[in-house]
Amino acid sequence: MSSIRIKAKERKGNVDVKTLMKHNMETGLRKDKSGKKIPAHWIQEVSAESNGKTVFSAAFNTSISKDPYLAFAFAGKKGDSLTIAWKDNTGATDSAETVIK
Numbered sequence: 001m002s003s004i005r006i007k008a009k010e011r012k013g014n015v016d017v018k019t020l021m022k023h024n025m026e027t028g029l030r031k032d033k034s035g036k037k038i039p040a041h042w043i044q045e046v047s048a049e050s051n052g053k054t055v056f057s058a059a060f061n062t063s064i065s066k067d068p069y070l071a072f073a074f075a076g077k078k079g080d081s082l083t084i085a086w087k088d089n090t091g092a093t094d095s096a097e098t099v100i101k
Contacts, residue, residue: 002095003021003094004021004022004084004096005020006098010100015073015082016073017056017071017074017082017084019070019071019084020067021043021046021067021086021094023041023042023067024041025041025043025065026038026041028062040062041088042060042062043064044089045057045059046070046084046085048074048082051080055074056072056074081100082097082099
């Protein structure tokens with residue numbers, strides 16, 4: 001199961017996208033209960049493609065909160081596919097796909 005939830009709705013030629021990405025987003029500066037530093041672990045890159053074309057991309061850093069919420073819009077139409085993908089600083093990746101409503 002993907003860590004990404006997507007809602008994409010077309011209105012008057014624009015697609016409004018809302019996505020929630022489940023991720024701990026640790027900075028590497030916090031300590032656990034025993035006083036040991038929690039290793040850095042955060043999403044670095046997020047991208048969105050619709051029908052094979054990049055419609056959004058962003059670079060994240062450690063200042064983004066846990067379970068990031070992201071909203072954006074692009075020109076598109078109902079029925080097109082939309083894929084959201086991320087890559088974190090450990091090399092882990094995830095992606096999810098939906099059909100625009």
